[in-house]
Amino acid sequence: MTAAFCGARPACVGLGVHVAVTGAAPVPDIGGHARELRWAGADELHVHHLGLAGPAQVPDLRAAVAAWRE
Numbered sequence: 001m002t003a004a005f006c007g008a009r010p011a012c013v014g015l016g017v018h019v020a021v022t023g024a025a026p027v028p029d030i031g032g033h034a035r036e037l038r039w040a041g042a043d044e045l046h047v048h049h050l051g052l053a054g055p056a057q058v059p060d061l062r063a064a065v066a067a068w069r070e
Helices: 002-006 030-039 055-069
Strands: 016-020 044-048
Touching: 016 030, 030 044, 030 055, 044 055
Parallel strands: 016 044
Antiparallel strands: none
16 A cells, blocks of 8 residues: 555556536647646546537637547
């Protein structure tokens, strides 16, 4: 259990992060946010719109995924 105390995690444990896009306005720099999550050690990006995102939020969702793949 030493890993839990030093902030590291075992290599066999993945870390997924969730990004929700539900607001009416575009999310400021969502791509930058997704990149920072990846650089911080996240292994998976889960993009959620909770059934509330409409066509106006699609560009934010695409930007998050594109930045994650960089």
